Amino acid sequence: MSGVGMSPVVFDRMLLRARQRRARALGAETFLIDRVAADLAERLGAVLRQFDVAVDLGTPTDAVREALADNASIGALIAAKAFPHGARSVAADEELLPFRDGALDLVVSALALQFVNDLPGALIQIRRALKADGLLLAAMLGGDTLTELRQAFAAAEAEIEGGASPHVAPFTDVREMGALLQRAGFALPVTDVERLTVRYSSPFILMGELRRMGATNALTERRRKPLRRATLARMAEIYAQRFADRDGRIRATFEVIWLSGWAPHESQQKPLRPGSAQARLADALGTREIGTGEKAGG
Numbered sequence: 001m002s003g004v005g006m007s008p009v010v011f012d013r014m015l016l017r018a019r020q021r022r023a024r025a026l027g028a029e030t031f032l033i034d035r036v037a038a039d040l041a042e043r044l045g046a047v048l049r050q051f052d053v054a055v056d057l058g059t060p061t062d063a064v065r066e067a068l069a070d071n072a073s074i075g076a077l078i079a080a081k082a083f084p085h086g087a088r089s090v091a092a093d094e095e096l097l098p099f100r101d102g103a104l105d106l107v108v109s110a111l112a113l114q115f116v117n118d119l120p121g122a123l124i125q126i127r128r129a130l131k132a133d134g135l136l137l138a139a140m141l142g143g144d145t146l147t148e149l150r151q152a153f154a155a156a157e158a159e160i161e162g163g164a165s166p167h168v169a170p171f172t173d174v175r176e177m178g179a180l181l182q183r184a185g186f187a188l189p190v191t192d193v194e195r196l197t198v199r200y201s202s203p204f205i206l207m208g209e210l211r212r213m214g215a216t217n218a219l220t221e222r223r224r225k226p227l228r229r230a231t232l233a234r235m236a237e238i239y240a241q242r243f244a245d246r247d248g249r250i251r252a253t254f255e256v257i258w259l260s261g262w263a264p265h266e267s268q269q270k271p272l273r274p275g276s277a278q279a280r281l282a283d284a285l286g287t288r289e290i291g292t293g294e295k296a297g298g
Contacts, residue, residue: 023214058112186261
């Protein structure tokens with residue numbers, strides 16, 4: 001698919017799709033995706049470019065398309081997702097894109113790429129699908145997301161059951177994303193991170209909202225047996241002990257990693273070749289240059 005070799009299957013993507021369908025049936029909780037979509041629209045609004053053909057890749061709701069509806073710089077915006085509906089939508093999987101090379105001017109994605117098993121391969125496919133000087137702008141959940149829930153579950157299971165099983169996905173660290181963009185062939189890669197703290201009356205309310213986001217455990221190494229009531233109760237106690245505020249409400253962290261990169265084009269700014277600088281750094285700083293082997297102050 002991507003030419004970068006086989007990646008470990010971390011996520012059961014069939015189960016992920018089933019969980020997303022269940023979330024829609026329950027009545028989706030959209031506060032996080034709506035916040036990210038609004039931020040994406042603001043970021044894209046600062047880019048003074050015309051994008052004739054754009055794709056919203058994998059975003060689980062219509063929030064991005066709605067947020068970009070008034071952006072005059074976008075011509076056609078196509079939704080590419082597992083369950084397409086309405087006009088200008090196609091069936092697509094983030095791990096196997098249906099677009100020919102150089103077909104797109106813009107790819108945007110909100111809270112989808114964190115569930116891709118082969119993220120380097122997906123980024124390579126996106127870069128190939130972009131025209132020269134085309135843009136990728138995406139947001140994905142980062143490694144500190146739900147760190148409180150992860151720690152509380154691990155401590156409770158170690159105490160009650162003698163060992164822990166994974167409950168929260170091992171999302172990517174922001175420090176890795178710039179390197180992954182470069183590896184995929186993007187020019188001018190930029191990454192940054194935003195951390196949102198949301199407060200709940202109990203961990204069980206948080207878990208209910210995660211269910212209505214379609215974001216509950218879809219790890220291939222997940223525990224198959226239901227958790228014991230004693231373990232769940234202890235998890236809630238540990239969560240409250242470690243991560244509650246004075247009013248008793250508990251905190252939950254959502255880390256959003258933003259990434260952008262451009263398909264290479266000759267017009268883009270390029271780093272200078274070594275030795276090609278026209279001015280010495282010492283002159284710019286107003287200091288005396290020290291030669292090799294010379295001691296400072298000598």
